Amino acid sequence: MTSPSQLAQAAERPVRAVRPRSGRRSPRHRRHGLIALLFLFPLLLFYGTYYIYSFVFLARVSRQQVSLSFVDAVDVGWQNFRLVATDTLFQHAVINNLIFAAVSIAAALTIGFVAAMMLATGVRLHRTLYVILLLPSLIPLSLFATIFGKMLGTQYGAFNGLLRGVGLSGLQQDWLGQSNTAYAAVAVLLIYLIGLPIMYYRSDIESVNLSLVEAAVLDGAGTWRVFRSLLFPLLRNTHKTVVLSVLLGSFRAFDVIFFSTNGAPSGQTSITGTYIYNKTLAGTTVGYASAAALLLLLIAFVISAVQLVLMRRESR
Amino acid sequence: MRTRKTRPLVLASGLLGAAMVVSACGNSGGVGGTSAAGQATVTAGQTVTLQYETWYPDQATLQKAVDGFEAANPTIKINLRVLKSQDFQKQLPLQLNGGESLDVVGVQVSAMTNTVRSQLRTVDSYAADLGADWKSKLDPGLLAQAQNAASDKTLYDIPMGGVASAYMFYNNKILTQAGVTTPPKTFEELAADISKIQKSDPAVTTPVAFSGEAWWQEEMLFTFAGQKYPTLSDSIIHGDASWNQPQVIDSLNQYKRLFSVGGVQSSVLSLSGGDPDSLFYSGKAAFLIGGSWEASVLSSSFRAQNSIANDDWGAAAVPVADGGQPAVRTLAEGGLAIPKSSKYPAQAAKFISYMTSGAGVDLWNQNLAYVPVAKTGWQPPASVLTTQAARDGLQQMSALAAQQGSERDSQQDFLNNVEGPAILAVLRGTQSPQDAAASLQTQWTSGRYPHGAAK
Numbered sequence: 012m013t014s015p016s017q018l019a020q021a022a023e024r025p026v027r028a029v030r031p032r033s034g035r036r037s038p039r040h041r042r043h044g045l046i047a048l049l050f051l052f053p054l055l056l057f058y059g060t061y062y063i064y065s066f067v068f069l070a071r072v073s074r075q076q077v078s079l080s081f082v083d084a085v086d087v088g089w090q091n092f093r094l095v096a097t098d099t100l101f102q103h104a105v106i107n108n109l110i111f112a113a114v115s116i117a118a119a120l121t122i123g124f125v126a127a128m129m130l131a132t133g134v135r136l137h138r139t140l141y142v143i144l145l146l147p148s149l150i151p152l153s154l155f156a157t158i159f160g161k162m163l164g165t166q167y168g169a170f171n172g173l174l175r176g177v178g179l180s181g182l183q184q185d186w187l188g189q190s191n192t193a194y195a196a197v198a199v200l201l202i203y204l205i206g207l208p209i210m211y212y213r214s215d216i217e218s219v220n221l222s223l224v225e226a227a228v229l230d231g232a233g234t235w236r237v238f239r240s241l242l243f244p245l246l247r248n249t250h251k252t253v254v255l256s257v258l259l260g261s262f263r264a265f266d267v268i269f270f271s272t273n274g275a276p277s278g279q280t281s282i283t284g285t286y287i288y289n290k291t292l293a294g295t296t297v298g299y300a301s302a303a304a305l306l307l308l309l310i311a312f313v314i315s316a317v318q319l320v321l322m323r324r325e326s327r
Numbered sequence: 328m329r330t331r332k333t334r335p336l337v338l339a340s341g342l343l344g345a346a347m348v349v350s351a352c353g354n355s356g357g358v359g360g361t362s363a364a365g366q367a368t369v370t371a372g373q374t375v376t377l378q379y380e381t382w383y384p385d386q387a388t389l390q391k392a393v394d395g396f397e398a399a400n401p402t403i404k405i406n407l408r409v410l411k412s413q414d415f416q417k418q419l420p421l422q423l424n425g426g427e428s429l430d431v432v433g434v435q436v437s438a439m440t441n442t443v444r445s446q447l448r449t450v451d452s453y454a455a456d457l458g459a460d461w462k463s464k465l466d467p468g469l470l471a472q473a474q475n476a477a478s479d480k481t482l483y484d485i486p487m488g489g490v491a492s493a494y495m496f497y498n499n500k501i502l503t504q505a506g507v508t509t510p511p512k513t514f515e516e517l518a519a520d521i522s523k524i525q526k527s528d529p530a531v532t533t534p535v536a537f538s539g540e541a542w543w544q545e546e547m548l549f550t551f552a553g554q555k556y557p558t559l560s561d562s563i564i565h566g567d568a569s570w571n572q573p574q575v576i577d578s579l580n581q582y583k584r585l586f587s588v589g590g591v592q593s594s595v596l597s598l599s600g601g602d603p604d605s606l607f608y609s610g611k612a613a614f615l616i617g618g619s620w621e622a623s624v625l626s627s628s629f630r631a632q633n634s635i636a637n638d639d640w641g642a643a644a645v646p647v648a649d650g651g652q653p654a655v656r657t658l659a660e661g662g663l664a665i666p667k668s669s670k671y672p673a674q675a676a677k678f679i680s681y682m683t684s685g686a687g688v689d690l691w692n693q694n695l696a697y698v699p700v701a702k703t704g705w706q707p708p709a710s711v712l713t714t715q716a717a718r719d720g721l722q723q724m725s726a727l728a729a730q731q732g733s734e735r736d737s738q739q740d741f742l743n744n745v746e747g748p749a750i751l752a753v754l755r756g757t758q759s760p761q762d763a764a765a766s767l768q769t770q771w772t773s774g775r776y777p778h779g780a781a782k
Contacts, residue, residue, distance in 0.1 A: 076777075078420065078441065078442040079417060079420040079421060079442050080420035080421075080423065080424045080442050080443060080445060080446060081420075081424055082424060082445045082446070083445055090774070094773065094774055094775050098773075098775060100744060100745075164597050164602075165594035165596075165597035166532065166533060166592070166594040166597065167602075168597075185593070185594065185596075185597060185755075187597060188593075188596060188597060188755050189755070189757075190757075273599075274748075276748075276751065276752070276755060276757070277748035277749065277751050277752040277755075277757070277758075278744065278748045289740075289743055289744055290740065290744075291417075292413065292416070292417065292743075293739055293740030293743070293744075294416060294417070294420070294438070294439070294442045294739070295441065295442060295740065295777070296740055296775075299775065
């Protein structure tokens, strides 16, 4: 008898590409490689120019004390990096980035996964439900976050208005005036944005061999067992895509935070995006903001490196 | 051996490292200010078009003054562009540095002077075109503030006027209906008036409105501080005093008493953007604490433009917290400057003269945007202030602004990222005034927020 986990392993076993034993490419392969490179060259040139220009520009400005006018710059060496790295506000923003990323990933791998599986079963109104779940991820985040922020207003916000309306005035909160409720508000907002993970799961679930599920059901596996031991492992590659996209997306969640809490209360929910934006907006600390941006880039590299190493170990 | 998966990461890291090396090898001194363009030759009867870009007052208001200038000077046309305040702060330095040809630009005296001064002509360089004795027509105090805002103590712009904060504006109809005959002068009187108002008019859901945004908290703090320590703000901002001194802690406590003794709802701290104005204009708030720019509500033309039905508004000092005298901080604002890139500085100077000491003042200030820089004791036209409360209010505002207090100057970066959040933490009870003052001082001296001589 085949267990669900064995089925999963069998389905997921990677197919290795066959390479010439000599390790040398054939002339045909080389020709194809050159043609591919030729087609890619304009794109590579475009990206390369952009990357080199922006890296050099950022790296240069990050060692200066300079305003938005970019004139009368003063070389300050590594001072900006030292000040950014030791700034508790920056450290707090980085930690918030990681916390919000963790919330988004957890929501995607649990609620998002289960919702996608439910929709895949063809439940009634599944198309309508899919649109409802996907919609927050498709409309402009600035608009979505602004409305959400307004809903959290203490006196005129919709949440407190609803509580008053149903006779629960005692539960009204200064949502953005306290750390715990402000964090909870951001978490709710991030959970609303699980539409894209649901889309990834929905598209990949269609590639799963249904006979495996049928076999598991015939073997007596219940719904939860099928989810946990069969479908979840089968979609391991989708999980990786989801984790990577959500993690990287959380570092670009500037608009979500800026337009909803704007860091309230007292900068507690700030992230690196809002930190750098505020430093740039200050007008006179563009070099400092550039140093913060480069440090953030380094942090993203480290996270990506850790993730790649973990994925490599897992694939062995 | 590197794997395929880690190779892109190594490549990107290498690129970043190379960029750092290249940047370190390059000239890091930046570019100096550009030289000024020469005056273009203008033949008799030739029409010159000036590009004028600013952020305040609004387009419709400024256009009246522009139209007046063009009527008086048929050979000079002006293209006016008004941007939002924060967009303008970011955009103007980039426009000027990019060599865009602008002839007259607005300068936020405190926030922008040092970010754009290297691209501006000094006022001395076109003083001859401003008219004889131009300086004697203007308020020397406001001119000095504009000059001192530049780190090299040079005058780069002529302010249209001054702004001051904070004041308390009131809806006189609501107060009269509640039996309140004069605006409150102390926190205790404020609490009593709020109680009367709430009993007489249930529509007043937020008796006192003001912004809960970080930037506004300094205005509130130093208004209460100024009541007992008039020069406290100046001494701190100029780097001569510390944040963790007893006067700051006392002022934080006084601000906190606005809620505990003054009867103001703490929910006001969630108001942002245009919320306070909306509540005030719609009659949901009886009082609005704001800057002199809110004096527009006293103006009949402003009310007509914005369809504000009620016509009985007044202005007064913010109630005194605990002893001391009413106070406001003032600063020159609305600087008009000529960029180095302008090819028509003579014509631009003529326009600046018209806007600061000429007939333009009456046209752009019908909405009471600024206290004008003109030294002639400017009074608005009779049609602007139509009620006694409005007339008394403007008079009281002018008298308060004329007092010797601190300048309304700030370190914007510190204000938005450290000071405002710290004050809000004190008001919400999540940090003690002592701890807040200590953390403010730590950040102030961290080297991240240049101030005083290092500005």
